[in-house]
Amino acid sequence: xxxxxxxxxxxxxxxxxxxxxxxxxxxxxxxxxxxxxxxxxxxxxxxxxxxxxxxxxxxxxxxxxxxxxxxxxxxxxxxxxxxxxxxxxxxxxxxxxxxxxxxxxxxxxxxxxxxxxxxxxxxxxxxxxxxxxxxxxxxxxxxxxxxxxxxxxxxxxxxxxxxxxxxxxxxxxxxxxxxxxxxxxxxxxxxxxxxxxxxxxxxxxxxxxxxxxxxxxxxxxxxxxxxxxxxxxxxxxxxxxxxxxxxxxxxx
Numbered sequence: 144x145x146x147x148x149x150x151x152x153x154x155x156x157x158x159x160x161x162x163x164x165x166x167x168x169x170x171x172x173x174x175x176x177x178x179x180x181x182x183x184x185x186x187x188x189x190x191x192x193x194x195x196x197x198x199x200x201x202x203x204x205x206x207x208x209x210x211x212x213x214x215x216x217x218x219x220x221x222x223x224x225x226x227x228x229x230x231x232x233x234x235x236x237x238x239x240x241x242x243x244x245x246x247x248x249x250x251x252x253x254x255x256x257x258x259x260x261x262x263x264x265x266x267x268x269x270x271x272x273x274x275x276x277x278x279x280x281x282x283x284x285x286x287x288x289x290x291x292x293x294x295x296x297x298x299x300x301x302x303x304x305x306x307x308x309x310x311x312x313x314x315x316x317x318x319x320x321x322x323x324x325x326x327x328x329x330x331x332x333x334x335x336x337x338x339x340x341x342x343x344x345x346x347x348x349x350x351x352x353x354x355x356x357x358x359x360x361x362x363x364x365x366x367x368x369x370x371x372x373x374x375x376x377x378x379x380x381x382x383x384x385x386x387x388x389x390x391x392x393x394x395x
Contacts (some may be wrong), residue, residue, distance in 0.1 A: 145224045145263055146272045148215065148390075149256055149310070150208050151238070152279035154231030155319070155356065155374055157198055161367050163374040166205075170213040172223040175259035182224070182262070190227035196251045198230050202306025205376040207316075210383030211276065211390070221271060226259045228252040234282045235296045240303045240379045242335045249303070253268025268383055272301050272395045275301075276386065279354060280318035280335040281372065285325060290334035294342060311395050314352045315339050316386050319360025325373040350393055352386040358369055 150156055168184035173184055189208045190199035200206045212223045214325050230237075230248065238252075239245040263270055283293055301313045317339050324329045334359060343351035356374070359365040367377040374382065 144217070144269045144271045145222050146219070146274065147224050147226065147256075147259060147270055148208075148212065148243070149226045149228060149273070149275045149308075150211075151252065151275060152229050152277050153282055154201070155281070156189070156207070156210070156278040156314065156316075157229040157231045158189065158200030158204055158379065159367060159370050159373040160200075160205040160376045160379055161369055162205070163203050163386070164205045164375070164380075166209060167313055169209050169213045169216065169223075171216045172209075172225060174208075174225045174227065174386045175255070175262060177255040177258055179327075180258065181261060185212055185223075185225055188214065189225070190229065192281040193243045193251055193255075195379060196230065196248045197228050197255070199227070205379050207278075207383030207386070211387035214384045214387030215391045224259055226256055228255055231236045232282055233279070234286055234288065235279065235293060235300065238279075238300055239296060240307075253304070253307050264391045272312070272394070273308065273310045274312050274390060275304055275308075275315055276314040276316065276352070276390070280332075280339065281321035283335050284318075284322045284331040285327065287331055288335065290338040290341075293335050293375065294338040297338065297342060298346070305348065312350050312393055313348050314350045314381065314386070314393075315343055315389055316352050317354045317357050319356040321372045323361075350390075353382065355382040355385045
C-alpha cells in the first residue's frame with residue numbers, strides 16, 4: 144500500500160537551494176518519473192525537466208520533498224510514492240485547467256499524477272491516500288493578485304484536481320514573504336497568505352500544514368545566499384519536516 148503525495152508550486156517547491164545536500168535516500172519512499180515511466184529512490188535532487196512546464200530542483204540542488212516524506216513515513220508507518228510537479232516563477236493562473244496561461248501545464252501535471260497511479264497498480268501495488276501539497280504564491284504577490292482572486296483560483300484548482308486525479312486532501316504550506324526582494328509592500332504577500340489560511344478554515348478539503356516558510360522567509364540565515372527570497376537546504380529540511388509531520392496526522 145502506497146500513499147501518493149504530489150508536490151506542486153513554484154520555485155521554493157521546485158527547490159532552489161545552494162546545492163545538493165547529499166542526503167541518504169528515504170526509507171519506504173520512492174519518486175515517480177514520467178519521462179522514463181519509472182520509480183527511483185527518493186532523495187535530492189528531485190523532479191525532472193519536462194519542457195518548460197515542469198522542472199526538476201534547480202541545478203541539482205535540494206528541495207523539501209524528501210524531508211516531508213521521511214516525516215510522513217515515520218508518523219504514519221505507511222510507504223510513499225512522491226510526485227514532483229512544480230515550476231518556478233509561476234502564478235496560480237499559470238496552473239489552471241482550460242486556460243491559455245495554465246492549460247498545458249495543468250494537463251502535463253495531471254498526466255504525471257495519473258501515470259504514477261497507473262505504475263503503482265501495474266507493479267502490483269495498492270494506492271492508499273492521495274495528498275496534494277502546495278507551496279506557491281510569491282509570484283502572485285509580485286503580480287498584485289488580490290486575496291479574493293487568489294482564493295477563487297486556488298479553489299478551482301483544487302476542485303479540478305479532485306475530479307481529475309482523485310486527490311483526498313489539499314495541503315497548504317503557507318507561502319512566505321517575497322515582495323521585499325523587489326522592494327514592494329509585504330501586504331501583497333499577506334493577501335495571498337490570508338487567502339490560503341481562509342481556505343483551510345472554510346473548506347474541509349484544504350489542510351493547513353505549516354507556517355515555517357512564512358516564519359523563515361524573513362530570516363537571512365535561512366535563505367539561499369545565491370538567490371534572494373529562496374530557501375537554503377537547512378530551511379528546506381525545517382519546512383519539509385514540519386509539513387510532513389503535520390500531514391502524517393491528517394484524518395483522511
